[in-house]
Amino acid sequence: MDKLYIVIPAYNEEANIENVISEWYPVVEEYGNDSRMVIVNDGSRDHTLDILNKLTAKYPKLIVLPKENGGHGSAVIYGYKYAIESGADYIFQTDSDGQTRPSEFSPFWANREKYDMVIGHRKGRMDGFSRVVVTKTLKLVLRVIFGCKVTDANTPYRLMKREALSECLTLFDDNYNLPNVIISVAMKKRGKKVLYRHITFRPRQGGVNSINIKKIFKIGIKAVSDFREINNKL
Numbered sequence: 001m002d003k004l005y006i007v008i009p010a011y012n013e014e015a016n017i018e019n020v021i022s023e024w025y026p027v028v029e030e031y032g033n034d035s036r037m038v039i040v041n042d043g044s045r046d047h048t049l050d051i052l053n054k055l056t057a058k059y060p061k062l063i064v065l066p067k068e069n070g071g072h073g074s075a076v077i078y079g080y081k082y083a084i085e086s087g088a089d090y091i092f093q094t095d096s097d098g099q100t101r102p103s104e105f106s107p108f109w110a111n112r113e114k115y116d117m118v119i120g121h122r123k124g125r126m127d128g129f130s131r132v133v134v135t136k137t138l139k140l141v142l143r144v145i146f147g148c149k150v151t152d153a154n155t156p157y158r159l160m161k162r163e164a165l166s167e168c169l170t171l172f173d174d175n176y177n178l179p180n181v182i183i184s185v186a187m188k189k190r191g192k193k194v195l196y197r198h199i200t201f202r203p204r205q206g207g208v209n210s211i212n213i214k215k216i217f218k219i220g221i222k223a224v225s226d227f228r229e230i231n232n233k234l
């Protein structure tokens with residue numbers, strides 16, 4: 001049976017992390033063979049790491065990877081590379097803010113062999129109008145720069161084959177801010193088989209989002225030049 005690694009980046013998520021693990025851990029137990037949950041603690045300044053270390057005794061398939069703070073993108077890449085190096089056949093990524101539902105995972109797993117990536121489409125998302133605007137703007141920018149239409153490029157609900165993900169990771173360095181966006185674009189541009197499925201996207205379940213609109217704008221300005229450079233590789 002295929003080995004599944006669930007990768008979840010976490011930064012200052014003491015309000016959410018225990019609930020997120022308790023929700024998603026049954027997926028690790030049910031799907032795949034010798035599967036694991038990998039939490040990448042991205043230099044949290046609160047009690048996130050302390051909570052995680054205590055939970056390893058309760059959840060034997062939980063792996064905690066501490067790293068210096070580098071942002072969501074670097075934490076995701078760190079987790080992806082660890083999963084690949086550990087022999088994962090399939091890598092699933094979601095976030096630690098409690099916005100996604102593990103109850104919607106089953107159809108993703110059922111389609112794993114047919115597609116290189118099965119990814120969520122956040123239709124009717126409940127995390128605020130400003131976030132919807134950011135997603136729609138990103139979709140337009142990607143179409144202009146890369147010349148392709150991507151339904152929902154940055155969704156933190158994606159199941160990927162090891163080989164397809166490994167190929168995409170060569171397009172950027174370990175500190176790149178928007179790896180999931182580029183992975184979505186690369187899959188599309190390179191003719192990989194991708195399936196989008198509607199998912200529920202709840203409001204953040206606790207704590208405060210470390211990425212505000214001002215930070216998103218700064219990341220976006222830098223991203224445009226990065227996108228043009230990456231497009232040349234594609």
